[in-house]
Amino acid sequence: MASFAVKTPQRDYWVYVERGILARASDYLPQGAGKIFVVTTSDVWELHRARLEPALSRGSDEVLFLPGGEERKRLVHVETLAEEMVRKGGDRSSVVIAFGGGIVNDMAGFLAAIFMRGIPVMQVPTTLLAQVDASIGGKTSVNLTEGKNLIGSFHQPLAVLIDPDVLATLPEREYRAGLYEVIKCGVIRSMPLFRLLADCRDAVLAKDPGVVDRIITESVRIKAEVVSADERESGLRRILNFGHTFGHALETETRYERFLHGEAVAFGMRAATVLAREIGQIAAMPATEILSVVERYGPIPSFDGLSAEHLVSRLVKDKKTIHGQVHFVLPRQIGEVTVVSGIEESAVLSAIRSVLA
Ligand code: GLY
Helix, strand or coil: CCEEEEECCCCEEEEEECCCCHHHHHCCCCHHHHEEEEEEEEEHHHHHHHHHHHHHCCCEEEEEECHHHHHHHHHHHHHHHHHHHHHHCCCCCCCEEEEEEEHHHHHHHHHHHHHCCCCCCEEEEEEEHHHHCCCCCCCEEEECCCEEEEEECCCCCCCEEEHHHHHHHHHHHHHHHHHHHHHHHHHHCCCCHHHHHCCCEEEEHHCCHHHHHHHHHHHHHHHHHHHHHHCCCCHHHHHHHCCHHHHHHHHHHCCCCCHHHHHHHHHHHHHHHHHHHHHCCCCCCHHHHHHHHHHCCCCCCCCCCCCHHHHHHCCCCCCCCCCCCEEEEEEEEECEEEECHHHHHHHHHHHHHHHHH
Protein backbone atom coordinates (compact mmCIF):
# COMPACT_ATOMS: atom_id res chain seq x y z
CA MET A 1 0.00 0.00 0.00
CA ALA A 2 1.13 3.55 -0.74
CA SER A 3 -0.21 6.40 1.37
CA PHE A 4 0.22 10.14 1.07
CA ALA A 5 -0.54 12.77 3.70
CA VAL A 6 -2.49 15.88 2.80
CA LYS A 7 -2.09 18.61 5.42
CA THR A 8 -4.35 21.63 5.10
CA PRO A 9 -5.62 24.29 7.50
CA GLN A 10 -9.10 22.72 7.21
CA ARG A 11 -8.12 19.09 7.78
CA ASP A 12 -5.22 16.63 7.65
CA TYR A 13 -5.97 13.30 5.97
CA TRP A 14 -4.47 10.40 4.06
CA VAL A 15 -4.81 9.26 0.48
CA TYR A 16 -4.40 5.48 0.23
CA VAL A 17 -3.58 3.67 -3.02
CA GLU A 18 -4.14 -0.06 -2.61
CA ARG A 19 -5.77 -2.78 -4.66
CA GLY A 20 -8.77 -4.18 -2.74
CA ILE A 21 -8.96 -1.35 -0.19
CA LEU A 22 -12.69 -0.69 -0.79
CA ALA A 23 -13.69 -3.78 1.19
CA ARG A 24 -12.13 -2.09 4.24
CA ALA A 25 -13.68 1.34 3.69
CA SER A 26 -15.44 1.23 7.08
CA ASP A 27 -12.01 1.21 8.83
CA TYR A 28 -11.62 4.81 7.67
CA LEU A 29 -15.01 6.09 8.89
CA PRO A 30 -15.09 8.03 12.16
CA GLN A 31 -16.05 6.22 15.38
CA GLY A 32 -19.67 6.95 16.20
CA ALA A 33 -20.59 7.93 12.64
CA GLY A 34 -24.35 7.97 12.06
CA LYS A 35 -26.07 7.01 8.86
CA ILE A 36 -23.75 6.50 5.91
CA PHE A 37 -24.96 7.82 2.55
CA VAL A 38 -23.18 6.35 -0.45
CA VAL A 39 -23.60 8.82 -3.31
CA THR A 40 -22.97 7.24 -6.69
CA THR A 41 -24.42 6.70 -10.18
CA SER A 42 -26.39 3.64 -11.23
CA ASP A 43 -23.67 2.40 -13.60
CA VAL A 44 -20.87 2.69 -11.00
CA TRP A 45 -23.07 0.98 -8.41
CA GLU A 46 -23.87 -1.88 -10.77
CA LEU A 47 -20.21 -2.39 -11.66
CA HIS A 48 -18.58 -1.97 -8.26
CA ARG A 49 -21.12 -2.44 -5.45
CA ALA A 50 -19.61 -5.83 -4.61
CA ARG A 51 -16.28 -4.15 -3.79
CA LEU A 52 -17.80 -1.66 -1.32
CA GLU A 53 -20.67 -3.66 0.18
CA PRO A 54 -18.49 -5.72 2.60
CA ALA A 55 -17.70 -2.38 4.27
CA LEU A 56 -21.38 -1.40 4.50
CA SER A 57 -22.83 -4.26 6.47
CA ARG A 58 -24.49 -2.15 9.17
CA GLY A 59 -27.88 -2.39 7.47
CA SER A 60 -28.86 1.25 7.93
CA ASP A 61 -26.69 2.65 5.17
CA GLU A 62 -28.37 4.29 2.18
CA VAL A 63 -27.36 4.47 -1.46
CA LEU A 64 -28.32 7.65 -3.34
CA PHE A 65 -28.03 8.13 -7.07
CA LEU A 66 -26.90 11.12 -9.09
CA PRO A 67 -27.52 11.30 -12.84
CA GLY A 68 -24.22 10.95 -14.73
CA GLY A 69 -22.81 13.45 -17.20
CA GLU A 70 -21.13 16.84 -16.97
CA GLU A 71 -24.26 18.55 -18.38
CA ARG A 72 -26.22 17.29 -15.34
CA LYS A 73 -23.66 18.51 -12.80
CA ARG A 74 -26.19 21.07 -11.57
CA LEU A 75 -27.34 22.41 -8.21
CA VAL A 76 -30.86 21.00 -8.59
CA HIS A 77 -29.57 17.42 -8.25
CA VAL A 78 -27.66 18.28 -5.08
CA GLU A 79 -30.84 19.72 -3.60
CA THR A 80 -32.84 16.62 -4.57
CA LEU A 81 -30.35 14.37 -2.76
CA ALA A 82 -30.31 16.63 0.30
CA GLU A 83 -34.13 16.31 0.53
CA GLU A 84 -33.75 12.52 0.21
CA MET A 85 -31.15 12.48 2.99
CA VAL A 86 -33.50 14.31 5.35
CA ARG A 87 -36.36 11.94 4.50
CA LYS A 88 -34.07 8.97 5.16
CA GLY A 89 -32.97 10.17 8.58
CA GLY A 90 -29.77 12.03 7.79
CA ASP A 91 -28.46 14.30 10.53
CA ARG A 92 -25.23 15.98 11.58
CA SER A 93 -23.65 12.62 12.47
CA SER A 94 -24.15 11.35 8.89
CA VAL A 95 -21.25 10.74 6.54
CA VAL A 96 -21.23 10.83 2.73
CA ILE A 97 -19.17 8.36 0.72
CA ALA A 98 -18.61 9.83 -2.75
CA PHE A 99 -18.32 6.71 -4.91
CA GLY A 100 -17.74 7.44 -8.58
CA GLY A 101 -15.90 9.56 -11.11
CA GLY A 102 -14.95 13.22 -10.93
CA ILE A 103 -18.50 14.50 -11.32
CA VAL A 104 -19.71 12.38 -8.39
CA ASN A 105 -16.66 13.38 -6.32
CA ASP A 106 -17.40 17.09 -6.94
CA MET A 107 -21.19 16.88 -6.45
CA ALA A 108 -21.26 14.51 -3.48
CA GLY A 109 -18.47 16.55 -1.89
CA PHE A 110 -20.55 19.71 -2.33
CA LEU A 111 -23.62 17.97 -0.94
CA ALA A 112 -21.60 17.02 2.17
CA ALA A 113 -20.19 20.54 2.39
CA ILE A 114 -23.63 22.16 2.65
CA PHE A 115 -25.85 19.46 4.21
CA MET A 116 -26.80 20.81 7.66
CA ARG A 117 -23.88 23.26 7.21
CA GLY A 118 -21.39 20.48 6.61
CA ILE A 119 -20.90 16.77 7.31
CA PRO A 120 -17.83 14.64 6.52
CA VAL A 121 -17.21 13.06 3.13
CA MET A 122 -14.98 10.13 2.23
CA GLN A 123 -13.82 10.15 -1.38
CA VAL A 124 -13.76 6.79 -3.19
CA PRO A 125 -12.91 7.57 -6.83
CA THR A 126 -13.64 5.02 -9.56
CA THR A 127 -12.14 6.67 -12.65
CA LEU A 128 -8.50 7.42 -13.32
CA LEU A 129 -9.25 11.14 -13.60
CA ALA A 130 -10.94 11.18 -10.21
CA GLN A 131 -8.19 9.07 -8.63
CA VAL A 132 -5.35 11.34 -9.69
CA ASP A 133 -7.12 14.69 -9.42
CA ALA A 134 -10.77 15.33 -8.50
CA SER A 135 -10.95 13.28 -5.28
CA ILE A 136 -7.94 14.95 -3.63
CA GLY A 137 -7.75 18.51 -2.40
CA GLY A 138 -11.29 19.29 -1.28
CA LYS A 139 -12.63 21.12 -4.33
CA THR A 140 -16.37 20.52 -4.60
CA SER A 141 -18.71 22.12 -7.13
CA VAL A 142 -21.50 22.17 -9.67
CA ASN A 143 -21.66 23.93 -13.04
CA LEU A 144 -23.64 26.94 -14.22
CA THR A 145 -24.62 27.44 -17.86
CA GLU A 146 -22.27 30.43 -17.66
CA GLY A 147 -19.29 28.31 -16.74
CA LYS A 148 -17.81 25.22 -15.18
CA ASN A 149 -17.61 24.73 -11.40
CA LEU A 150 -18.84 28.27 -10.72
CA ILE A 151 -20.65 27.22 -7.52
CA GLY A 152 -18.78 25.22 -4.91
CA SER A 153 -16.65 25.19 -1.81
CA PHE A 154 -13.51 23.70 -0.33
CA HIS A 155 -14.49 20.66 1.75
CA GLN A 156 -11.56 18.40 2.52
CA PRO A 157 -12.42 14.68 2.79
CA LEU A 158 -11.93 12.36 5.78
CA ALA A 159 -9.77 10.15 3.58
CA VAL A 160 -9.38 9.18 -0.08
CA LEU A 161 -9.41 5.46 -0.93
CA ILE A 162 -8.00 4.61 -4.35
CA ASP A 163 -8.32 1.06 -5.66
CA PRO A 164 -6.63 0.76 -9.09
CA ASP A 165 -8.51 -2.54 -9.65
CA VAL A 166 -11.69 -0.61 -10.46
CA LEU A 167 -10.04 0.72 -13.62
CA ALA A 168 -10.27 -2.73 -15.26
CA THR A 169 -13.85 -1.97 -16.35
CA LEU A 170 -13.31 1.71 -17.17
CA PRO A 171 -14.12 2.37 -20.86
CA GLU A 172 -11.03 3.12 -22.93
CA ARG A 173 -12.12 6.68 -23.75
CA GLU A 174 -12.58 7.54 -20.07
CA TYR A 175 -9.26 5.93 -19.18
CA ARG A 176 -7.47 8.03 -21.80
CA ALA A 177 -9.30 11.13 -20.53
CA GLY A 178 -7.77 10.42 -17.10
CA LEU A 179 -4.34 9.93 -18.63
CA TYR A 180 -4.36 13.57 -19.72
CA GLU A 181 -4.47 14.60 -16.05
CA VAL A 182 -1.50 12.27 -15.47
CA ILE A 183 0.36 13.92 -18.38
CA LYS A 184 -0.47 17.26 -16.73
CA CYS A 185 1.20 16.09 -13.50
CA GLY A 186 4.31 15.12 -15.45
CA VAL A 187 4.52 18.45 -17.26
CA ILE A 188 3.98 20.57 -14.17
CA ARG A 189 6.21 18.72 -11.70
CA SER A 190 7.77 15.39 -12.71
CA MET A 191 10.12 14.65 -15.56
CA PRO A 192 10.26 10.92 -14.55
CA LEU A 193 6.46 10.65 -14.82
CA PHE A 194 6.49 12.42 -18.17
CA ARG A 195 9.23 10.07 -19.43
CA LEU A 196 7.28 7.02 -18.27
CA LEU A 197 4.25 8.22 -20.25
CA ALA A 198 6.38 9.04 -23.29
CA ASP A 199 8.36 5.77 -23.27
CA CYS A 200 5.77 3.22 -22.11
CA ARG A 201 2.64 4.29 -24.00
CA ASP A 202 1.64 0.73 -24.94
CA ALA A 203 1.93 -0.58 -21.37
CA VAL A 204 0.06 2.47 -20.06
CA LEU A 205 -2.77 2.03 -22.57
CA ALA A 206 -2.89 -1.73 -21.89
CA LYS A 207 -3.38 -0.93 -18.17
CA ASP A 208 -0.29 -2.93 -17.17
CA PRO A 209 -0.83 -3.14 -13.38
CA GLY A 210 2.74 -2.18 -12.43
CA VAL A 211 2.70 0.84 -14.72
CA VAL A 212 -0.81 1.89 -13.67
CA ASP A 213 0.21 1.77 -10.00
CA ARG A 214 3.27 3.91 -10.78
CA ILE A 215 1.39 6.60 -12.68
CA ILE A 216 -1.30 6.80 -10.00
CA THR A 217 1.07 6.96 -7.03
CA GLU A 218 3.33 9.57 -8.65
CA SER A 219 0.33 11.74 -9.62
CA VAL A 220 -1.20 11.40 -6.14
CA ARG A 221 2.16 12.25 -4.54
CA ILE A 222 2.30 15.45 -6.60
CA LYS A 223 -1.32 16.41 -5.89
CA ALA A 224 -0.95 15.79 -2.14
CA GLU A 225 2.25 17.87 -2.03
CA VAL A 226 0.75 20.80 -3.97
CA VAL A 227 -2.52 20.90 -2.00
CA SER A 228 -0.61 20.68 1.30
CA ALA A 229 1.42 23.71 0.27
CA ASP A 230 -1.58 25.77 -0.88
CA GLU A 231 -5.09 24.56 -0.02
CA ARG A 232 -6.98 27.60 -1.37
CA GLU A 233 -5.13 28.09 -4.65
CA SER A 234 -3.56 31.39 -3.79
CA GLY A 235 -0.16 30.35 -5.09
CA LEU A 236 1.38 26.99 -5.95
CA ARG A 237 -1.95 25.16 -6.45
CA ARG A 238 -2.59 27.25 -9.55
CA ILE A 239 -0.12 25.01 -11.40
CA LEU A 240 -2.73 22.22 -11.27
CA ASN A 241 -4.76 24.31 -13.71
CA PHE A 242 -2.33 23.70 -16.55
CA GLY A 243 -4.62 23.04 -19.54
CA HIS A 244 -7.76 23.79 -17.51
CA THR A 245 -8.37 27.44 -18.37
CA PHE A 246 -8.54 26.72 -22.11
CA GLY A 247 -10.21 23.37 -21.35
CA HIS A 248 -13.04 24.90 -19.31
CA ALA A 249 -13.72 27.37 -22.14
CA LEU A 250 -13.99 24.46 -24.56
CA GLU A 251 -16.31 22.48 -22.28
CA THR A 252 -18.58 25.45 -21.66
CA GLU A 253 -18.66 26.45 -25.34
CA THR A 254 -19.72 22.91 -26.30
CA ARG A 255 -22.29 22.82 -23.43
CA TYR A 256 -20.41 19.94 -21.75
CA GLU A 257 -21.71 17.59 -24.45
CA ARG A 258 -18.82 16.89 -26.80
CA PHE A 259 -15.66 16.54 -24.71
CA LEU A 260 -14.92 14.68 -21.50
CA HIS A 261 -13.16 16.89 -18.97
CA GLY A 262 -9.81 15.18 -19.54
CA GLU A 263 -10.16 15.60 -23.31
CA ALA A 264 -10.79 19.31 -22.84
CA VAL A 265 -7.66 19.44 -20.66
CA ALA A 266 -5.74 17.81 -23.55
CA PHE A 267 -6.90 20.62 -25.83
CA GLY A 268 -5.96 23.13 -23.13
CA MET A 269 -2.46 21.69 -22.64
CA ARG A 270 -1.86 21.92 -26.38
CA ALA A 271 -3.09 25.52 -26.55
CA ALA A 272 -1.05 26.52 -23.48
CA THR A 273 2.08 24.87 -24.88
CA VAL A 274 1.71 26.55 -28.28
CA LEU A 275 1.11 29.88 -26.54
CA ALA A 276 4.16 29.38 -24.29
CA ARG A 277 6.31 28.63 -27.33
CA GLU A 278 4.94 31.62 -29.26
CA ILE A 279 5.70 34.07 -26.45
CA GLY A 280 9.11 32.55 -25.72
CA GLN A 281 8.35 30.89 -22.36
CA ILE A 282 9.49 27.44 -23.53
CA ALA A 283 12.05 26.27 -26.07
CA ALA A 284 10.87 24.56 -29.27
CA MET A 285 12.17 21.08 -28.38
CA PRO A 286 10.39 20.47 -25.04
CA ALA A 287 7.25 22.14 -26.46
CA THR A 288 7.27 19.67 -29.36
CA GLU A 289 7.72 16.78 -26.90
CA ILE A 290 4.75 17.88 -24.79
CA LEU A 291 2.55 18.34 -27.87
CA SER A 292 3.61 14.94 -29.19
CA VAL A 293 2.87 13.05 -25.95
CA VAL A 294 -0.55 14.70 -25.60
CA GLU A 295 -1.40 13.80 -29.20
CA ARG A 296 -0.14 10.19 -28.83
CA TYR A 297 -2.71 9.54 -26.10
CA GLY A 298 -5.49 10.73 -28.42
CA PRO A 299 -7.63 11.03 -30.37
CA ILE A 300 -10.12 13.40 -28.82
CA PRO A 301 -13.40 14.46 -30.53
CA SER A 302 -13.18 16.81 -33.49
CA PHE A 303 -13.10 20.61 -33.16
CA ASP A 304 -15.51 21.06 -36.09
CA GLY A 305 -17.54 24.25 -35.96
CA LEU A 306 -15.62 25.80 -33.05
CA SER A 307 -14.55 29.42 -33.20
CA ALA A 308 -11.34 30.69 -31.60
CA GLU A 309 -13.02 34.06 -30.94
CA HIS A 310 -15.85 32.43 -28.99
CA LEU A 311 -13.38 30.41 -26.92
CA VAL A 312 -11.42 33.55 -26.04
CA SER A 313 -14.58 35.28 -24.84
CA ARG A 314 -15.29 32.23 -22.65
CA LEU A 315 -11.81 32.47 -21.08
CA VAL A 316 -12.68 35.81 -19.52
CA LYS A 317 -15.61 34.24 -17.64
CA ASP A 318 -13.47 31.52 -16.05
CA LYS A 319 -13.34 31.80 -12.26
CA LYS A 320 -9.57 32.08 -12.41
CA THR A 321 -9.95 35.37 -14.26
CA ILE A 322 -9.32 38.19 -11.78
CA HIS A 323 -10.18 41.83 -12.61
CA GLY A 324 -10.58 40.77 -16.23
CA GLN A 325 -7.03 39.36 -16.36
CA VAL A 326 -6.77 35.76 -17.50
CA HIS A 327 -3.97 33.87 -15.75
CA PHE A 328 -2.40 31.22 -17.95
CA VAL A 329 -0.37 28.30 -16.60
CA LEU A 330 2.36 27.83 -19.17
CA PRO A 331 5.17 25.26 -19.38
CA ARG A 332 8.77 26.54 -19.09
CA GLN A 333 10.27 23.09 -19.47
CA ILE A 334 9.10 19.55 -18.80
CA GLY A 335 8.48 19.41 -15.04
CA GLU A 336 8.11 23.16 -14.55
CA VAL A 337 5.31 25.64 -15.28
CA THR A 338 4.76 29.32 -14.58
CA VAL A 339 1.66 31.52 -14.24
CA VAL A 340 1.52 34.43 -16.69
CA SER A 341 -1.09 37.17 -17.11
CA GLY A 342 -1.36 40.20 -19.39
CA ILE A 343 -0.79 38.21 -22.57
CA GLU A 344 -1.98 39.95 -25.78
CA GLU A 345 -5.31 38.60 -26.97
CA SER A 346 -3.90 38.20 -30.47
CA ALA A 347 -1.32 35.68 -29.17
CA VAL A 348 -4.03 33.72 -27.34
CA LEU A 349 -6.23 33.70 -30.45
CA SER A 350 -3.37 32.53 -32.59
CA ALA A 351 -2.53 29.64 -30.20
CA ILE A 352 -6.16 28.49 -30.13
CA ARG A 353 -6.45 28.77 -33.91
CA SER A 354 -3.37 26.64 -34.37
CA VAL A 355 -4.81 23.84 -32.18
CA LEU A 356 -8.27 24.04 -33.78
CA ALA A 357 -6.76 23.85 -37.31
N1 GLY B 1 -8.16 20.16 -10.24
C1 GLY B 1 -7.28 21.17 -9.82
C2 GLY B 1 -7.16 21.32 -8.34
O1 GLY B 1 -7.56 20.44 -7.61
O2 GLY B 1 -6.67 22.31 -7.87
